[in-house]
Amino acid sequence: MTELTRRTITELRDGFRSGDFSAREIAEQFNAAVAGARALNAYTVETPNDALAAADTADAARVSGDLQPLSGIPLGIKDLFATAGVDTTAGSNILAGFKPPYESTVSGNLRRAGAGMLGKLNMDEFAMGSSNETSAYGPVLSPWKRNDGGNAALTPGGSSGGSAAAVAAGLAPGVTGTDTGGSIRQPAAFTGISGIKPTYGRCSRWGIVAFASSLDQAGPMARTVRDCAILLEAMAGFDPKDSTSLDLAVPRWEAGLSSDLKGKRVGIPTEYRIKGVPDEINALWDQGIEWLRDAGAEPVEISLPHTKYALPTYYIIAPAEASSNLARYDGVRYGRREAGEGGLEGMYSATRAAGFGAEVKRRIMIGTYVLSAGFYDAYFNKAQRVRALIKQDFRAAFEQCDLILTPTAPSAAFGLGEKLADPIAMYLNDVFAVPASLAGLPAMSVPGGLDDLGLPLGLQIIGRELDEQGVLIAGLAIEERAGFSARPEKWW
Amino acid sequence: MADATAPYRIRGETGEWEVVIGLEVHAQVTSNAKLFSRAATAFGAEPNTQVSLVDAAMPGMLPVPNRECIRQAVRTGMALAATINRWSRFDRKNYFYADLPQGYQISQLYHPLVGEGTVHVLTDEKDEGSAKAIGIERIHVEQDAGKLMHDQHPTMSYVDLNRCGVALMEIVSKPDMRSPAEAGAYLRKLRAILRYVGSCDGNMEEGSMRADVNVSVRRPGDPFGTRTETKNVNSVRFVQAVIEHEARRQIEVLEEGGAVLQETRLYDPGRQETRSLRSKEDAHDYRYFPDPDLLPLELDDAFLADCRASLPELPDAKRKRFELMGMSAYNASVLTAEVETASWFDVLLSHGVDPKQAANWVVAELFGALNRLGVSIAECPVSPAHAAELLKLVADGTISGSIAKTVFEKMLESGDPAGAIVEGEGLRQTSDTGAIDAEIERILGANADKVEQYRAGKQQLFGFFVGQTMKAMAGKANPQVVNERLRAKLG
Numbered sequence: 001m002t003e004l005t006r007r008t009i010t011e012l013r014d015g016f017r018s019g020d021f022s023a024r025e026i027a028e029q030f031n032a033a034v035a036g037a038r039a040l041n042a043y044t045v046e047t048p049n050d051a052l053a054a055a056d057t058a059d060a061a062r063v064s065g066d067l068q069p070l071s072g073i074p075l076g077i078k079d080l081f082a083t084a085g086v087d088t089t090a091g092s093n094i095l096a097g098f099k100p101p102y103e104s105t106v107s108g109n110l111r112r113a114g115a116g117m118l119g120k121l122n123m124d125e126f127a128m129g130s131s132n133e134t135s136a137y138g139p140v141l142s143p144w145k146r147n148d149g150g151n152a153a154l155t156p157g158g159s160s161g162g163s164a165a166a167v168a169a170g171l172a173p174g175v176t177g178t179d180t181g182g183s184i185r186q187p188a189a190f191t192g193i194s195g196i197k198p199t200y201g202r203c204s205r206w207g208i209v210a211f212a213s214s215l216d217q218a219g220p221m222a223r224t225v226r227d228c229a230i231l232l233e234a235m236a237g238f239d240p241k242d243s244t245s246l247d248l249a250v251p252r253w254e255a256g257l258s259s260d261l262k263g264k265r266v267g268i269p270t271e272y273r274i275k276g277v278p279d280e281i282n283a284l285w286d287q288g289i290e291w292l293r294d295a296g297a298e299p300v301e302i303s304l305p306h307t308k309y310a311l312p313t314y315y316i317i318a319p320a321e322a323s324s325n326l327a328r329y330d331g332v333r334y335g336r337r338e339a340g341e342g343g344l345e346g347m348y349s350a351t352r353a354a355g356f357g358a359e360v361k362r363r364i365m366i367g368t369y370v371l372s373a374g375f376y377d378a379y380f381n382k383a384q385r386v387r388a389l390i391k392q393d394f395r396a397a398f399e400q401c402d403l404i405l406t407p408t409a410p411s412a413a414f415g416l417g418e419k420l421a422d423p424i425a426m427y428l429n430d431v432f433a434v435p436a437s438l439a440g441l442p443a444m445s446v447p448g449g450l451d452d453l454g455l456p457l458g459l460q461i462i463g464r465e466l467d468e469q470g471v472l473i474a475g476l477a478i479e480e481r482a483g484f485s486a487r488p489e490k491w492w
Numbered sequence: 493m494a495d496a497t498a499p500y501r502i503r504g505e506t507g508e509w510e511v512v513i514g515l516e517v518h519a520q521v522t523s524n525a526k527l528f529s530r531a532a533t534a535f536g537a538e539p540n541t542q543v544s545l546v547d548a549a550m551p552g553m554l555p556v557p558n559r560e561c562i563r564q565a566v567r568t569g570m571a572l573a574a575t576i577n578r579w580s581r582f583d584r585k586n587y588f589y590a591d592l593p594q595g596y597q598i599s600q601l602y603h604p605l606v607g608e609g610t611v612h613v614l615t616d617e618k619d620e621g622s623a624k625a626i627g628i629e630r631i632h633v634e635q636d637a638g639k640l641m642h643d644q645h646p647t648m649s650y651v652d653l654n655r656c657g658v659a660l661m662e663i664v665s666k667p668d669m670r671s672p673a674e675a676g677a678y679l680r681k682l683r684a685i686l687r688y689v690g691s692c693d694g695n696m697e698e699g700s701m702r703a704d705v706n707v708s709v710r711r712p713g714d715p716f717g718t719r720t721e722t723k724n725v726n727s728v729r730f731v732q733a734v735i736e737h738e739a740r741r742q743i744e745v746l747e748e749g750g751a752v753l754q755e756t757r758l759y760d761p762g763r764q765e766t767r768s769l770r771s772k773e774d775a776h777d778y779r780y781f782p783d784p785d786l787l788p789l790e791l792d793d794a795f796l797a798d799c800r801a802s803l804p805e806l807p808d809a810k811r812k813r814f815e816l817m818g819m820s821a822y823n824a825s826v827l828t829a830e831v832e833t834a835s836w837f838d839v840l841l842s843h844g845v846d847p848k849q850a851a852n853w854v855v856a857e858l859f860g861a862l863n864r865l866g867v868s869i870a871e872c873p874v875s876p877a878h879a880a881e882l883l884k885l886v887a888d889g890t891i892s893g894s895i896a897k898t899v900f901e902k903m904l905e906s907g908d909p910a911g912a913i914v915e916g917e918g919l920r921q922t923s924d925t926g927a928i929d930a931e932i933e934r935i936l937g938a939n940a941d942k943v944e945q946y947r948a949g950k951q952q953l954f955g956f957f958v959g960q961t962m963k964a965m966a967g968k969a970n971p972q973v974v975n976e977r978l979r980a981k982l983g
Contacts, residue, residue, distance in 0.1 A: 098551070102550070212784070321784050324779070328551070330595060333593060344589075
């Protein structure tokens with residue numbers, strides 16, 4: 001039997017189209033892989049029949065000549081996306097058993113493009129976390145292990161940890177993720193795969209359980225840059241149901257791919273040289289600069305002076321929005337309800353106390369605090385102003401360069417439990433990812449190499465607003481030069 | 493009758509007090525769909541049959557502004573001569589309640605759609621001297637909440653989300669009113685303007701217009717006192733009752749040496765009193781912040797021009813036009829107070845009747861008849877076209893004014909046109925001097941004594957002879973001809 005679960009979306013698509021194997025074979029092999037990898041806890045729901053049904057449609061379409069862009073490709077869907085009739089819980093007990101009667105625009109777009117669904121992917125509760133340890137379903141285990149002879153369980157990163165682990169372990173050729181402050185890029189870096197967060201507004205947020213509305217953005221995660229381009233093309237597009245959706249045609253990103261950076265200037269931000277970041281990370285960054293120079297680009301030093309304020313700004317704005325967005329989980333209309341004592345308020349308290357986990361409660365409290373009377377100006381309003389300055393930093397930098405190259409995360413994957421007790425250490429994971437989120441810019445992580453312990457490290461490319469194409473091209477240039485082919489050894 | 497221009501004062505134990513009033517009117521926007529969803533808005537539907545996924549705040553749902561609601565609010569602002577803010581923004585007002593599925597109301601705190609404007613009122617319709625301009629502070633657009641039903645289950649409350657998400661305009665006045673009469677005049681005028689514009693049906697019984705009443709008292713000339721806010725008052729009469737009650741209560745508190753607490757109160761129409769709902773200390777912290785699901789609202793020239801072009805003639809302009817046609821100030825005011833009356837009357841005028849005569853007839857005859865029948869002008873059994881025909885028959889002398897009343901009664905009963913009734917019942921007025929003279933001769937002959945007295949100087953008997961002649965002619969004689977002939981015969 002041909003091993004299909006190790007292939008890229010591009011390979012599966014082309015092989016299926018030329019008749020090397022059927023869509024059903026693809027779906028069956030991935031279904032089997034999913035069923036055989038429950039130890040990783042990557043999926044919260046498995047939907048093998050959905051994948052098979054889409055595969056049969058694809059096989060019929062190949063005969064009738066009615067193929068769609070993603071015909072024959074089964075995907076994993078992050079549990080933040082509403083999927084009609086299939087449990088959608090955002091990794092939270094408060095939505096236990098919730099089956100929406102509607103399909104998110106992005107997952108609907110993928111379905112219309114012919115993709116099947118393998119299942120729903122585990123994630124940090126309400127996408128709040130960088131290690132997947134805040135999930136009500138328990139943490140996802142990274143398929144990767146350190147090469148130090150130990151057997152420490154590692155995080156796949158978060159919040160799209162189930163998504164990242166699924167791709168890295170061959171449990172899906174591609175998946176959806178969402179990125180609010182690094183939730184696609186950091187797990188992609190931790191697991192040696194690619195992932196892109198497009199410009200804010202490229203993908204509709206309709207039907208995606210909201211975390212922080214002004215930051216949330218869906219994007220694909222897959223093995224290769226080309227696979228990401230293919231998926232993003234199917235996911236993106238204007239949606240009148242989302243007022244912040246961009247009314248622009250979707251570019252043909254796959255067709256526009258190359259690895260030619262001639263005439264491009266790549267900005268290297270001085271402020272991203274942060275104390276305490278391991279040498280290996282900085283060494284990979286320097287290597288990345290050389291790869292891009294080799295692809296024809298000219299590296300230039302740039303300054304993003306407000307970088308050090310990005311993380312504190314993010315941890316005011318995101319919790320503020322979340323505290324309001326999560327108010328609807330009150331036990332009245334759907335999800336979990338605890339009757340409690342003391343009437344309506346008692347029910348609210350009991351429901352939310354039982355339904356939300358510790359990290360979600362922490363962020364609701366932070367968000368409530370920064371919005372409350374007397375603190376609003378000092379925190380939320382100031383954070384909004386700093387956010388404007390951070391955007392301005394990027395605007396100014398992009399007058400000197402076309403793309404920006406940075407590390408994706410300040411470390412490789414860490415062990416489960418290592419940072420759980422220290423929220424600040426956990427939040428620092430996103431120090432390189434958060435500025436692009438605040439500025440709404442497209443940003444991508446591609447694998448660059450392994451650290452001394454044999455764990456993947458990622459490089460981040462940030463582009464101008466709407467320049468996903470430039471980001472993908474630089475990503476491909478790195479991918480071709482890095483030649484990253486490491487795979488976790490199967491232990492699950 | 494009290495002089496409407498004299499300042500309204502309340503006499504307390506220690507002297508006179510002035511009352512200061514500001515109103516926040518919540519007006520439900522007339523539109524087919526809700527402010528941020530496409531669910532229907534009709535009143536009186538079965539519970540929870542007009543609820544979209546957005547209204548129920550399902551996970552991942554997003555608001556999309558309904559352009560028609562924005563348009564209605566902008567038109568309203570224009571009708572109140574208010575500043576229209578080309579750039580405005582929606583904010584979230586956060587609080588938990590079972591009738592508020594999102595856990596926040598989408599409103600506009602920081603950057604409202606409409607800024608300052610003015611409502612011109614007359615506290616006495618017959619007295620131009622009672623004119624006053626009441627300032628509008630702002631108008632913002634926001635979502636209404638759902639409704640709780642407490643009588644459906646012994647231990648639980650039911651939630652009806654039909655009203656949830658319906659667009660409201662909150663029209664905030666300046667604290668410019670100084671008496672219950674002014675507040676009443678302001679509310680009636682505001683309601684009239686909204687109904688002219690068509691942006692709110694003004695139906696206070698169904699709750700599509702309700703007011704939060706801010707009241708404080710002070711010694712005339714002093715700075716503003718501490719105010720209380722009485723929520724959700726749903727009739728003009730109740731608003732006036734709240735003001736009177738609150739002012740007296742506050743005066744009592746102050747005169748006993750106490751202090752008025754800044755608090756939210758509720759009106760109990762049964763007991764005709766207000767009671768405390770929550771004090772400033774227990775006030776919610778609403779944690780307002782800009783709604784990140786929505787972009788700022790930016791209005792372009794074309795949109796504003798379209799809003800302006802769609803405005804009808806407004807009550808003040810219409811009243812002036814009517815006055816210029818020769819109508820009395822009172823008639824002009826009464827005829828323009830309600831949009832239905834004004835429209836009906838405008839149609840009547842379009843049939844070429846004499847404006848002054850028509851105004852007098854509508855105010856005296858038509859209003860009387862409608863009152864008697866207990867129907868609104870929209871349900872009037874006589875159309876403006878038929879009424880115009882009746883007025884023309886009087887104007888050209890075909891029937892007399894008194895016959896016209898008879899004809900009108902028959903029109904109300906049968907719905908037949910005036911001309912047909914006049915012809916059918918032979919009510920046409922006669923100027924036939926032969927017939928009139930014959931009757932006059934007979935009457936003068938039968939009343940020789942009175943003729944004697946008249947000629948001796950008892951002039952007031954002339955009316956007696958007119959009456960007798962008209963009676964003999966069954967009311968159909970032309971009164972002018974009767975007068976002429978009588979004078980000639982009596983010498």
